Amino acid sequence: MEKGAVSGVEPGTGLTELLPQGGDRLRRAAEFVAVPAFALLVAAALFSAVLLGMGQSPLAFFELLWRGAFGSAFSWQNTLQRAAPLILTALCVALPARAGLMVIGGEGAFVVGGLAAAIAPLPFLGLAPAPVLLALMAAAGMLAGALWIGLVGVLRHRRGVNETISSLLLTYIAVAVLSFLVEGPLRDPATPNKPSTHPIGADVMLAPIPGTSVHWGLVAGIVACVLAHLLISRTSTGFAIRIAGGNPRTALGQGLPVGKLIVLCCLLAGGAAGLAGFFDVATVHGAANVSLVAGYGFTGILVSFLARHNALAIPPVAILFGGIGAAGGLIQRRLGLPDATVALLEGVIFVTLLTSETLYGRFALFQPRAARPRP
């Protein structure tokens, strides 16, 4: 498909003449759309082969996928509901990635954020109005997440600890801490079957966006993405982050505080994932329990990669993945396929996506004109 597109346009004609000035920027932008789109197509083809091997019709599968994800108002709401936490956990990958760090511990920050949000209002229940308690919960969730990933940044900066490994392992610690607290000191005795913390109460919980079942986390996520985009591309701090992430040697040679920038990105990243944990508690569970460990943090990694760590691309990609998740139930029921089928699809997408990284810069169509020899 790519090849055809390239040979279809003569070099130096058409697009170039239409866009003599801004052509290069448009070309680069087109590359960032075309390559992931191509990767998605390849993933679909590979997954079709798997389906054929299982005796299933790929057409039926993708038709159901569409219906379950975007086919009706109901499925759209389901999709958006699942997308909301993914947007925020994807930011937990994307922000450190701009500073040159590969943090994959969003799941841990999500869990500690949710835990902190569930615990923080307990002493004040009935003493303060719901909005105040919610603000307290959100602040506690963000702070806990920020410190959790901030620790990863500090370890990396001060001790040279690999941030990918440390953030992953911290996730297991986060889950263990959650289990310990909800089954031990903080357990509500009224929850015999599913150990949880004391509920915050239905009157405190955050109502969905009026007229929908979608919660406000979606709005918060989109706002966070816009803010992150502005931070990275429009502020001097973001400029410094891009230098540090693009070439740390250059950043040091320019006297930039690389360590501080790394820690800042990690704090913001953790804050985003912690905020997602807060929304999960405040809108869905009403208390902290193992339901927080639902893999949003890990799917967020996929989302961020597919968005190429570009904050503005995260919401649409998160909606795509939210849709895949939302369609899972329908696919399971109609095709009798196991629950893990959609996880397999996500995995195939992730692999083709990572592989597609090697395609950047290979197609002349997307390259700046003067990069090739002039006649």
Add this chain to the structure above:
Amino acid sequence: MSNEALSFTSPGAIALEAIGLSKRFGSFKALDDVSLKVPAGEFHALLGENGAGKSTLVKCLMGFHRADEGAVLLDGREVSVRNPREAQGLGLGMVYQHFTLVPSLTAAENLVIARRDAPAVIDWAAERRRIEAFLDRTPFRVPLDRRVGALSAGERQKLEILKLLYLDQRFMILDEPTSVLTPAEADEILGHLKAMTERGEITVLMITHKFREVQAFADAVTVLRRGRVVGGGRGLSTREMATMMVGEAAATAGASGKAALPERRAMPASVGEPALELAGLFAEDDDGRPALRGVSLKVAAGEIVGIAGVSGNGQGALVETCCGQRPLSSGQMFVNGRDFLPTRRAFDAAGLFVVPEEPLKNAAVAGMSVADNIVFRRFEKPPLSRRGWWLDRRAIRAAGRELMTRFRVASPSPDTPIGALSGGNVQRAVLARELSAEPIAVLIVANPCFGLDFASAAEIRARIVAARNAGAAVLLISEDLDEVLDLSDTVAVISHGQIAYKAPIAEVDRGTIGIHFAGGSEGEQGAPLG
């Protein structure tokens, strides 16, 4: 089949002759009609400055590069070596500057896996017997069962040579084999090789910078300069070799050398107080070995101090410590008499600017645009940022465009990622960033013209001189001795992380520089110096 690896007992040093080899890289002529004759059983030394073409020559012989013109004869037969494997098959072996052994394997294991015919399942007892039998016939002793990572540099170098012997490579190319060795280790290894050449078992072609070793071991010498053979033969004195290496005309020019310099370098009215002072800088390289061992240097405003030296003698670490890319283990840096720490504020306050070598690797972000790269020094200041934090992207593009014009950076647009530009244009963009500020108090420049064509190099050198004429204290670190001599008011030589020599340009004697250049104090011992 395994006998092939052991047929070293058969006599037979190989003779090699290269006829009229030429090799171009783009517009750069790395080798220009180079002919070289090494008879069987000779110990031949190949001398030359950095960039003289020594490495290119041996890479052509070994099949890493294909020469554009010329022929290679082995024992009088013309051969075509298309890759290093074919070279190996013909009996040509090379010891590289960097070790090629596997550190986690033992010496014996390294020897066995180096064989092209190493079997899939190895009979270690048998291999072991063969290796021991083989070692009995060589003068080198290496502990066979120790992991290579635990061997000393000398033992590793012996093992590299043993590997070539084990693979029956009877024409041996050694690329600065003693640079990591102590003089005693070097003498032992070269002594054994020398004895083997005398017995007619091998032929040796050695790249070196150390005249002492040439005098002690080499039968004959070939000197390269700027890709051409400029001399050679037998029984040359150290001074004759140094003169060939650094250039005949210039070496004899002496006092008249100054007159040959470009007219633009009129001396400033007065040479001021030291604007830059390095006081006893010590630093370690990435592996924790000493890279700088007490570098002390003063550079006055309006002065260019040029540091020459063979690459790998601490130049990289010196630039890195000055600009904050490498921590100092001790020592202090002063700018205009005040203690200097490489923070962003201090760079600005001091007016210190740095153009490191390989700008794409050290001073640019490949994925960011040319305009962005050009404003790295001042993006957070008005007018490029409003109130210090909100970028004015229009102003950044305009600033980038203006400097691209002034410094003739050829780029399709200010938005093009800098990584898409040619090396010369990246260098220009970095110079635009570091040389466009006013005033420049201190300028540190490393290998500014490396790999650039002649016109770009001349332009960049003129800009450096212009900065000096405007009152900057310039520290120029270059592996091109001619560049140092052309531009500097004061010349220094760095060797083993120390300043080995320093003199005003008027008193500089090329022969002396060459000797310090080529071995520091070690060179001095063996050199008949006046």
